[in-house]
Amino acid sequence: MGLAQPERCAHDGGPCGVHRRQKLPQSGGSQMSHRCTATATEPHGAIRPHSVRCEVCVSGSLTIVGLGPARPEHLTQEAVQALQAAVADPHSWRVYGLAHARALAEAIAPGLQIRSLDYLYGLTGVDRPLAYADLAEMLTRRAFSDGHHVLYLVAGSPLFYNDAVLAIRRRAAAQEQAIRLIHGMAFLDLVLDRVYWTGHSGLALWSAWNVAFDGVALDVGAPTLLVQLGEFGSSGDALNEDRSPEMLGKLRDRLRRQYPADHPVLVLYSSGPPEYRSEGRRIELSALADQPVPVYSNLWVPSIGGPDLEATLAAPSVRRMVDPLSEVLS
Incomplete structure (x- = not known):
């Protein structure tokens, strides 16, 4: 099959109106590709699919x-x-x-x-x-x-x-x-706001899915942060809780293979709009699936034998500093 006559580029109104396109047969099929050709002073010749503009035409x-x-x-x-x-x-x-x-x-x-x-x-x-x-x-x-x-x-x-x-x-x-x-501020900053991480034994970071379904075994000698406890959520709503118990139940059972039932864990999450407060609760591992959580909740799993401080839920930090003088004047 020979080349068809060159056609004007579909984007003649753009900066590369001098370009042409030629139809070429694609190997193994009847669909066509376009080769954009330029003047001698603007060599180009790149092949692009039929629905795609040539490189010179595109400024996206x-x-x-x-x-x-x-x-x-x-x-x-x-x-x-x-x-x-x-x-x-x-x-x-x-x-x-x-x-x-x-x-x-x-x-x-x-x-x-x-x-x-x-x-x-x-x-x-x-x-x-x-x-x-x-x-x-x-x-x-x-x-x-x-x-x-x-x-x-x-x-x-x-x-x-x-x-x-x-x-x-x-x-x-x-x-x-x-x-x-x-780049944006990561959620990890707000999560660590509610725990006391010493850093003395490192920190493991996993998706809850990795542990619950992929069978990842944790290092019990270091604290671990498991993210996205509500991964089963299907609405795109960050506060959706509907299907989190399924994940929490599987995660609890998997963690019970390495940690005792009364091992303390911290569930960390956001209150949602408009305040978006950093919320948290300390529970025993055996109670992990007793209460649903939002999609982007996290689980802090302290190490076995580590400092008690790392198993303590920290108070949330103050969002705004209060001017003592303004308090008096009001």
């Missing part, structure tokens, strides 16, 4: 924004500026986020148009890895093929226990596309 970007654990004061100035830029130019930006990320971003940047991704947690018969792979494909396509400026909003830090971000980074790297990461 992909930015992953870490919003911090929950409260507006935890956002970095860089994150706030990114949100404000999207509000100022809504036609150029496409913003995506889950429920908890949307609520925080909308409070910081009123008028921000955010596309919901809550459907990811309600796809029947679709496991999380497949859903995250689909999300990564969609966001990279919107940015690098369709030429949009894309903001993907995530709670906490983009690099802390976020499989979706990991999938996006790997896909962008495979396409040799650069993405921007705006």
Whole structure:
């Protein structure tokens, strides 16, 4: 099959109106690809799928924004500026986020148009890895093929226990596309606010799923933080508790193989909007499944034989300093 006559690039209105595209047969099928060709002064010639713009045509970007654990004061100035830029130019930006990320971003940047991704947690018969792979494909396509400026909003830090971000980074790297990461305060800071971690015997960090379902054995000689106790939640709501007992029951039974029934553990979680207080309770391991917990709850498992201090629930820190003079004047 020979080459068809060159056609004008579909994006002649853009900066690369001199480009042409040629139809080429794809090996093993009847679908067509486009080869963008340029003038002698602008060599290009990259092959792209039919639905994808050529490299010179595309001026999109992909930015992953870490919003911090929950409260507006935890956002970095860089994150706030990114949100404000999207509000100022809504036609150029496409913003995506889950429920908890949307609520925080909308409070910081009123008028921000955010596309919901809550459907990811309600796809029947679709496991999380497949859903995250689909999300990564969609966001990279919107940015690098369709030429949009894309903001993907995530709670906490983009690099802390976020499989979706990991999938996006790997896909962008495979396409040799650069993405921007705006780092955010990790949830770990708020978790450690309610415990006394000495650091003398280290710290293990695992997903609750790793222990409950993957059979990971813990080092009982060091404290362990298990994250995302409510992993079975399916609504995208960070405070959803409906299915956490299933995880808690399996986790309790697995931990009982290494720890005594009366071993103290600390359940750490957020109160949710508007205060987002750091909440916690100290219970025996045997009672772990007696009360449901929000999706993003964490479990602090003190070491066996370690200092009693590390098994103590710390009082929450004060959020704002009080000016004694203002108290007197009021």
